[in-house]
Amino acid sequence: MSSPLPTPPHCIADFCLIPLGTPTASVAREIASVQRLLKTSGLSYTLHSAGTTVEGSWDDVMRVIGQCHEMLHREGVVRIQSDVRVGTRVDRVQGMGEKVERVERLLAEGEDASREG
Amino acid sequence: MSSPLPTPPHCIADFCLIPLGTPTASVAREIASVQRLLKTSGLSYTLHSAGTTVEGSWDDVMRVIGQCHEMLHREGVVRIQSDVRVGTRVDRVQGMGEKVERVERLLAEGEDASREG
Amino acid sequence: MSSPLPTPPHCIADFCLIPLGTPTASVAREIASVQRLLKTSGLSYTLHSAGTTVEGSWDDVMRVIGQCHEMLHREGVVRIQSDVRVGTRVDRVQGMGEKVERVERLLAEGEDASREG
Amino acid sequence: MSSPLPTPPHCIADFCLIPLGTPTASVAREIASVQRLLKTSGLSYTLHSAGTTVEGSWDDVMRVIGQCHEMLHREGVVRIQSDVRVGTRVDRVQGMGEKVERVERLLAEGEDASREG
Numbered sequence: 001m002s003s004p005l006p007t008p009p010h011c012i013a014d015f016c017l018i019p020l021g022t023p024t025a026s027v028a029r030e031i032a033s034v035q036r037l038l039k040t041s042g043l044s045y046t047l048h049s050a051g052t053t054v055e056g057s058w059d060d061v062m063r064v065i066g067q068c069h070e071m072l073h074r075e076g077v078v079r080i081q082s083d084v085r086v087g088t089r090v091d092r093v094q095g096m097g098e099k100v101e102r103v104e105r106l107l108a109e110g111e112d113a114s115r116e117g
Numbered sequence: 118m119s120s121p122l123p124t125p126p127h128c129i130a131d132f133c134l135i136p137l138g139t140p141t142a143s144v145a146r147e148i149a150s151v152q153r154l155l156k157t158s159g160l161s162y163t164l165h166s167a168g169t170t171v172e173g174s175w176d177d178v179m180r181v182i183g184q185c186h187e188m189l190h191r192e193g194v195v196r197i198q199s200d201v202r203v204g205t206r207v208d209r210v211q212g213m214g215e216k217v218e219r220v221e222r223l224l225a226e227g228e229d230a231s232r233e234g
Numbered sequence: 235m236s237s238p239l240p241t242p243p244h245c246i247a248d249f250c251l252i253p254l255g256t257p258t259a260s261v262a263r264e265i266a267s268v269q270r271l272l273k274t275s276g277l278s279y280t281l282h283s284a285g286t287t288v289e290g291s292w293d294d295v296m297r298v299i300g301q302c303h304e305m306l307h308r309e310g311v312v313r314i315q316s317d318v319r320v321g322t323r324v325d326r327v328q329g330m331g332e333k334v335e336r337v338e339r340l341l342a343e344g345e346d347a348s349r350e351g
Numbered sequence: 352m353s354s355p356l357p358t359p360p361h362c363i364a365d366f367c368l369i370p371l372g373t374p375t376a377s378v379a380r381e382i383a384s385v386q387r388l389l390k391t392s393g394l395s396y397t398l399h400s401a402g403t404t405v406e407g408s409w410d411d412v413m414r415v416i417g418q419c420h421e422m423l424h425r426e427g428v429v430r431i432q433s434d435v436r437v438g439t440r441v442d443r444v445q446g447m448g449e450k451v452e453r454v455e456r457l458l459a460e461g462e463d464a465s466r467e468g
Contacts, residue, residue: 005154046282048334050285079204087198107270224387242421300359300413
């Protein structure tokens with residue numbers, strides 16, 4: 001019997017997907033396929049050089065990452081390994097963009113403070 | 118509209134869950150709660166010093182990790198970050214125990230070969 | 235005796251550092267300190283919402299991440315956990331910016347093709 | 352100029368190394384090579400189904416993981432991606448074995464308590 005607990009209504013996940021046993025060491029084609037699938041999901045996402053960050057309910061986010069695996073398997077990739085960093089919080093809602101802004105504000109304040117010395 | 122693609126029927130996920138903003142640096146109490154929840158899930162799992170490995174369908178595995186987040190939030194942890202390594206393959210079914218056995222067999226063969234050499 | 239093998243001359247590492255047992259769930263102050271330390275390192279780095287990507291020789295990159303841990307310990311954080319995704323390749327040198335460009339080029343080509351199709 | 356801060360004298364790192372662009376989806380051969388290299392390093396390490404945990408000074412641990420990359424590159428693997436979870440703490444020294452023991456003790460106590468209850 002599965003536990004009746006729900007999953008979190010909101011999360012931010014950053015995933016780095018790696019196909020194994022592919023003829024070349026390049027993964028750009030697979031990552032492009034992943035971006036196209038994410039686009040159809042309706043979730044907010046952003047690509048960076050070490051992964052893709054996606055935001056939404058836990059179930060929606062994890063489903064779309066699983067669908068990325070399934071899609072690539074159907075395209076012929078026999079084995080896939082992903083690293084997923086996923087965060088949830090209940091103290092406040094924080095979008096993925098706000099995290100960087102907050103750090104940059106602290107950095108700017110620090111520089112102002114040292115200029116004002 | 119969500120993509121109609123299914124998620125993989127089988128995966129092995131290894132996750133390391135970290136509570137943030139807790140009064141102590143110890144996470145043993147939270148990890149013990151996670152083990153209890155996993156026990157009720159019916160999935161195969163094993164605890165090691167750097168995480169917990171769990172095996173099952175993509176949806177079941179990801180649901181139970183999400184439930185771990187939700188359970189700890191309800192126990193008062195305001196923020197949780199998990200690192201999840203998740204692998205899927207379609208060339209063959211491989212349980213989590215077999216991976217280590219395969220490497221150990223290769224190591225043993227290598228030692229036999231060098232003794233014979 | 236340590237093996238005489240060298241470490242790779244170039245790598246791209248993306249790390250997400252998490253302080254444990256801190257009074258608040260916010261990590262912005264710690265991440266700002268990390269950015270300041272990276273700035274003094276002379277290495278190329280970029281902050282995104284799920285971590286910081288840094289590029290350089292294996293030894294330089296790993297040293298600076300270790301220094302980030304040490305710095306935060308000295309600032310009073312008793313326990314720190316980082317997730318580091320690190321990649322090396324010998325087929326060609328690829329900077330962290332080029333990875334995203336390559337995927338975006340593939341996506342743009344795909345859209346051109348479907349428009350032309 | 353590199354910062355004069357030292358790196359932590361002790362850490363526990365768990366790494367999962369993935370070769371890219373190899374002819375097969377199996378990684379057992381590469382993981383066996385990694386275990387052999389770790390054996391020569393003199394560091395404590397243990398293999399589990401989702402990675403290898405290694406313990407020592409930050410510099411020693413990160414050097415040996417880098418040497419694993421370099422070794423596999425020399426064996427012909429053109430691209431390697433590792434996920435490394437690394438933890439440091441200054442409140443007390445905790446070996447990798449103790450973490451699991453502590454959780455298991457908590458679980459056993461909970462079961463005793465509910466039997467007595």
